[in-house]
Amino acid sequence: MRKLIIGIGGMTNGGKTTLSKGLQELLRNSLVISQDNFFKDDSVVPADVNGFKQYDTLDALHMDRMMADIGSWQEDPQGFMTSRGHAEDTAFEPSNVFVLIVEGFLIFNHGPLNTLFNKRYFLQIPYKICKERRSSRVYVPPDPPGYFDGYVWPMYLKNRKVMEETVNDIVFLDGTKKSEMLLSTVLADIQEILKVTER
Ligand SMILES: Nc1ncnc2c1ncn2[C@@H]1O[C@H](COP(=O)(O)OP(=O)(O)OP(=O)(O)O)[C@@H](O)[C@H]1O
Ligand SMILES: NC(=O)c1ccc[n+]([C@@H]2O[C@H](CO)[C@@H](O)[C@H]2O)c1
Secondary structure (H helix, E strand, O other), X not given: OEEEEEEEEEOOOOOHHHHHHHHHHHOOOEEEEEHHHHEOOXXXXXXXXXXXXXXXXXXXXXXXXXHHHHHHHHHOHHHHHHHOOOOOOOOOOOXXXXXXXXXXOOOOOOHHHHOOOOEEEEEXXXXXXXXXXXXXXXOOOOOOOOHHHHHHHHHHHHHHHHHHHHOOOEEEEEOOOOHHHHHHHHHHHHHHHHHHHHO
């Protein structure tokens, strides 16, 4: 059985979830694991000196639990998919390739996770578009006034610097392109990888 782990990283509101869900729909025997599902409870996330809750750091995430889920998938992809309510996809010819799509804003900053990827993508968008998209999103808890400029953007710059210092084989994607175009580009790329690893 062959297994492929694809990383869809990117800035907040870069379009990671949209792209990942699209890939899951089109790639047989694929499943998305989202880093956003591993945030710690608000009661244990501390505030910085400005009173902003420090959500944009690995410390705010249960990375141990996320790694455990990925480990379970690696041991038994089919069983893991079934446990998540995804039956094996038999719509196409039988396939022995399972694809795990891991998406999140700090997936390449966590060393043990970063080493697992067969391919890494990073969705980036300009500051203004990022701020606009983020302002129309409601998180739990919601962003307090000034959170984007006072905390989210400076943390993005900091986290990105660390990522660029430690990881070098990332394919950067322009998140302002149409979502259909991003999907078809990445899908074709992954299908090419599947072909190569088949040999
Ligand atoms: N290619 C695109 N072009 C324009 N808007 C997009 C595109 N992809 C996603 N969006 C929009 O941007 C917003 C964020 O998208 P999405 O939830 O996929 O991003 P994300 O990177 O997963 O965000 P998060 O920071 O919550 O992890 C949504 O409103 C979505 O509809
Ligand atoms: N619990 C959450 O999902 C949560 C709470 C508060 C803030 N966030 C934001 O999610 C983004 C990553 O997708 C980060 O920029 C967090 O600020 C998430």
